[in-house]
Amino acid sequence: MSRNLVGLLTGLVFGFGLAxxxxxHPEKVLGFLDVAGVWDPTLLFVLGGAVGVTAxxxxxxxxxxxxxxxxxxxxxxxxxxxxxxxxxxxLFGLGWGIGGYCPGPAVALxxxxxxxxxxxxxxxxxxxxxxxxxxARQDKKPVVVEVAExxxxx
Amino acid sequence: MSDFSVVHALLGGxxxxxxxxxxxxxxxxxxxxxxxxxxxxxxxxxxNEWVWRALFLLGLVIGAKLxxxxxxxxxxxxxxxxxxxxxxxxxxxxxxxxxxxGCTSGHGVCGLGRFSLRSLVAxxxxxxxAILTTTVVRHVFSVGGGHV
Numbered sequence: 001m002s003r004n005l006v007g008l009l010t011g012l013v014f015g016f017g018l019a020x021x022x023x024x025h026p027e028k029v030l031g032f033l034d035v036a037g038v039w040d041p042t043l044l045f046v047l048g049g050a051v052g053v054t055a056x057x058x059x060x061x062x063x064x065x066x067x068x069x070x071x072x073x074x075x076x077x078x079x080x081x082x083x084x085x086x087x088x089x090x091l092f093g094l095g096w097g098i099g100g101y102c103p104g105p106a107v108a109l110x111x112x113x114x115x116x117x118x119x120x121x122x123x124x125x126x127x128x129x130x131x132x133x134x135x136a137r138q139d140k141k142p143v144v145v146e147v148a149e150x151x152x153x154x
Numbered sequence: 155m156s157d158f159s160v161v162h163a164l165l166g167g168x169x170x171x172x173x174x175x176x177x178x179x180x181x182x183x184x185x186x187x188x189x190x191x192x193x194x195x196x197x198x199x200x201x202n203e204w205v206w207r208a209l210f211l212l213g214l215v216i217g218a219k220l221x222x223x224x225x226x227x228x229x230x231x232x233x234x235x236x237x238x239x240x241x242x243x244x245x246x247x248x249x250x251x252x253x254x255x256g257c258t259s260g261h262g263v264c265g266l267g268r269f270s271l272r273s274l275v276a277x278x279x280x281x282x283x284a285i286l287t288t289t290v291v292r293h294v295f296s297v298g299g300g301h302v
Contacts, residue, residue, distance in 0.1 A: 006180045007206035011213020014173035014185060014259075018214070019221035021166025022159060025229040030298060033288035042163045047262065049167020050174070054267025057175040062268060067182035074183050076255060081275050088254020089261075093280035095246030097287025098239060102258040103251055104187040106244075107211055111219035112228035119237055120244040127248020128192050135252075147196035148203075153186025153260025 003069055015108045021046040024109050026100025026116070033097055076150070095127075162226060174264050181206070186260025187214075188251035235298065239291075254280075 022028045023046060031040035066072055096102050101109075101120050109117045136146035174185035190207045197203040222228040251257040254276055256265060261280075265273020292298050 003181050003206045004209050006177065007208075007210040008213040010173045010177040010180075010185065011210035012217035012220075013169050013176070013213075014210075015214035015217025015219075016221045016225075017166040017169030017173065017217070019166070019218040019228075020169065020226055021163045022226070023166070024218060027229070027232065027298075030288050030292070033285050034292055035285055036289045036293055042159050045160055045163035046167040046170070049164045050171035050263045051167075051266045053168055053171025054174050054263055055269070057171075058178065058264075058267040059269075061175065061179045067178065068180050070182040072182055073178070078255075079270075079272060081272060085254050085272055085276055086279060088250045088252070088256075089276040089279035090283050091246050091250030092254055092257060093250070093283025094287050095243045095248075095250060096258075096280065097284035098291055099243030099247070100288075101243065102187075102247065103191060104214065104257070104259050106247075107187060107191065108214045108218035109229070110215045112222050114229070114231035116231045116235065116240060119240045123241045123244025124248035125191070125195065127245040127250070128188065128252045129195060129248075130245070131249045131252035132192060132196060144196055144199065147192060148200070150192075150255070153184050153189035153256040153264065 006069070014104070015111070017050075018104050018108050019111070021049075023102075024105040024112075026105075029096075029100040029102075029105075033100075076153070170259075170263060171267070174259070174267065177210075178264070184260055184264045185210075186256050186264060188248070188257040189255070189260055192252055232298070239297065250280075 018024055022042060028040065029043065031038070032043035062073065099120060103124060106117070106121050106124055110121070132143050132147055136143040139146055177183055177185045190210055193203060194207045194211060247257070254261070256273065256276060261273040261276040266277060
């Protein structure tokens with residue numbers, strides 16, 4: 001089984017899960033974040049279900065020297081709590097709390113696009129691109145090199 | 155909240171976690187959506203890095219489509235939500251996720267799964283800021299469904 005097929009299938013399971021969980025409904029997400037209003041705790045079960053699985057399986061998987069189809073695991077290798085991490089989380093939280101969309105649902109919603117999606121998704125892509133270009137300028141590197149060196153999430 | 159939506163939420167969460175576990179176990183990669191999107195945007199020249207990520211995003215869309223066809227209804231747009239505010243939200247989410255190297259999936263689901271302190275801090279910060287933001291937007295500025 002090729003890595004490309006794994007990408008497609010894991011993406012499919014992820015997208016089905018997001019839609020089933022209600023994460024692609026911004027009203028539902030905001031209903032969860034709005035603890036001062038009529039609080040809807042349902043999304044706690046999404047996070048609980050997802051982290052429940054990863055917290056049990058990831059330690060077992062990471063006991064292996066390498067993944068099944070590659071020579072190494074790809075993490076950023078960073079461990080310090082720096083200003084970029086905190087600043088990024090603050091900006092992300094602001095945007096998530098305003099609109100009710102995070103990146104996964106914003107992409108998955110291409111399955112049933114409405115006007116909100118056509119506004120939010122391009123704006124999000126502009127935000128990502130703006131940061132990459134800004135970071136590359138700071139480091140005086142071409143943006144493709146900067147992105148390649150940044151590695152994966154988390 | 156209904157029992158029905160709780161079951162859907164839990165099941166959806168388990169599927170998300172299972173997808174992340176499979177991707178890590180098989181390929182060694184983190185299922186962080188903002189990171190994958192960023193790489194798809196800027197790694198066009200490297201097909202080895204690009205294709206599986208683009209297919210992951212395609213799968214994300216197909217998976218959601220399958221769900222909307224059979225298991226749960228697709229969302230309906232909010233008629234009264236200000237366009238400019240949604241633009242601001244999108245730019246902040248994109249810039250913030252890229253700067254902080256992770257979003258709800260990368261830090262929230264995958265980072266917490268491997269007990270990363272960085273991801274725990276990021277998740278607590280963005281969740282707290284999001285709760286505060288939603289409260290202010292809904293109850294102070296009366297935008298959206300909170301002003302009942």
